[in-house]
Amino acid sequence: MNHLQSWPEPVVRVQALSESGLTKIPDRYIKPTTDRPSPKNLDDTHINIPVIDLQNLLSNNQTLQYDTLSLISSACKEWGFFQVVNHGVSHELMKQARETWREFFDQPLDLKQKYANSPSTYEGYGSRLGVDKGAKLDWSDYFFLHYMPASLRNQSKWPAVPQSCRKLIAAYGEETVKLCEKLMKVLSINLGLGQDHLQNAFGGTKDIGACLRVNFYPRCPQPDLTLGLSPHSDPGGMTLLLPDENVSGLQVRKGNEWVTVKPVPNAFIVNVGDQIQVLSNAIYKSVEHRVIVNAVKDRVSLALFYNPKSDLLIQPIKELVTKDRPALYQPMTYDEYRLYIRTNGPCGKAQVESLKHR
Numbered sequence: 001m002n003h004l005q006s007w008p009e010p011v012v013r014v015q016a017l018s019e020s021g022l023t024k025i026p027d028r029y030i031k032p033t034t035d036r037p038s039p040k041n042l043d044d045t046h047i048n049i050p051v052i053d054l055q056n057l058l059s060n061n062q063t064l065q066y067d068t069l070s071l072i073s074s075a076c077k078e079w080g081f082f083q084v085v086n087h088g089v090s091h092e093l094m095k096q097a098r099e100t101w102r103e104f105f106d107q108p109l110d111l112k113q114k115y116a117n118s119p120s121t122y123e124g125y126g127s128r129l130g131v132d133k134g135a136k137l138d139w140s141d142y143f144f145l146h147y148m149p150a151s152l153r154n155q156s157k158w159p160a161v162p163q164s165c166r167k168l169i170a171a172y173g174e175e176t177v178k179l180c181e182k183l184m185k186v187l188s189i190n191l192g193l194g195q196d197h198l199q200n201a202f203g204g205t206k207d208i209g210a211c212l213r214v215n216f217y218p219r220c221p222q223p224d225l226t227l228g229l230s231p232h233s234d235p236g237g238m239t240l241l242l243p244d245e246n247v248s249g250l251q252v253r254k255g256n257e258w259v260t261v262k263p264v265p266n267a268f269i270v271n272v273g274d275q276i277q278v279l280s281n282a283i284y285k286s287v288e289h290r291v292i293v294n295a296v297k298d299r300v301s302l303a304l305f306y307n308p309k310s311d312l313l314i315q316p317i318k319e320l321v322t323k324d325r326p327a328l329y330q331p332m333t334y335d336e337y338r339l340y341i342r343t344n345g346p347c348g349k350a351q352v353e354s355l356k357h358r
Helices: 014-019 062-078 089-106 109-113 165-190 197-201 276-281 334-344 350-354
Strands: 051-053 083-084 125-126 141-148 209-215 229-232 238-242 249-256 257-260 268-272 289-291 299-307
Touching: 014 334, 062 083, 062 165, 083 197, 089 141, 089 209, 089 238, 089 257, 089 299, 141 289, 165 209, 165 238, 165 268, 165 299, 197 276, 268 289, 276 334, 276 350
Parallel strands: 051 083
Antiparallel strands: 083 268, 125 141, 141 209, 209 299, 229 289, 238 268, 238 299, 249 257, 249 289
C-alpha cells in the first residue's frame, strides 16, 4: 500500500467550505443526475430497518433466545442492516464519544491539520476516499484511526484535543469490540456453525482489525445535488455505527429504493460487510448504503469497522460450500481487498462482485 503516498491534488476541507457561507457547492461535489438523492429519498418516513433488543440473548428462556437469533438472521438475509438496543454498551459512554468528536471538529482548522492523513494508511484527519485526480468528491470530512490489533494502536496519532478524547477512544473501542465479538457468535450460530467458527475464520480475537472512522457531514447549501458518502458496501467484516442522535442521513438500498434509516435512541446500527458475505458464501450479503446531507444541520457519526486479520486468506467457509452451492468467491487477504476502496473510493458492490468465480 506504500505506493499510495500522497493525494493527487490539494485537499479541501468540506467543513471550511460550508462555514465560508457559499450558496452554491463547487462542481467537484455535484453528483451525476442519476446519483442524486430524490425528494422522496430526502424525506422517506414510512419504513425503517429492523430494531432488535439484545437483552434476550442472555435469557434463560430458550424461546426468547431463539426468537432474538431468528430476528437477527432474518435481518442479515433481508436487509444486511439492523439496529440493536440493550446491547451492553454504556449510554453515557456513547453520548460522551459523540460529543467529544463533535468538539474535535469544532476546533480551529490549523489544529486539525496537524493530523492530516495520506492515502498510504488513511490514518488521521481526511476529506476524501480514492486517489483519482479530478474525481467527484463527497460532502464530508472524517478522522480515521486504528484500534486493533494493539500493534497498530498509536495514541500519538489520536487527537490530543479535547483532552478527554484519547481516553474516550480507548474506552469506546474496548466496549464496541466486545459487542462485535458477541454479534459474531450470533451470526456464527445462525449460519449453523459453532459459536466461535466465524471469529476463528477472522483469525481469532487477538489479531483482528478494528478501525474507527468518525464522519463529519457539514451543512450543505444544495443537499439535493450531492452526497455525504457515495454508495458502497463496507469492505470489512462488520460495521457498528453510532449515528447522530438528531439528524438522519444514512440510507440503505432495498431493491431499487433508498430507505432512510431512523436512528432509535441509544441504539447502534449494525451492518454486514463484504468479508462476511464471502465467508458465508453469500448466505449473508453486504448491502449498498450511502449518506445524504442536510441544509441546516451538521451531522456526526462513529463507524467501528470490525475486520479479519489483515494477512489471512478470506474465502467461503468449507461447511457452507456444497454441491448445490459451490464456493462463489476466490480467496483474497483483507490487506489486498481494502486496497481497492483506498485507490478507487466508494464503488457500490463492484469490488465484492469482482471476486466471484467466472
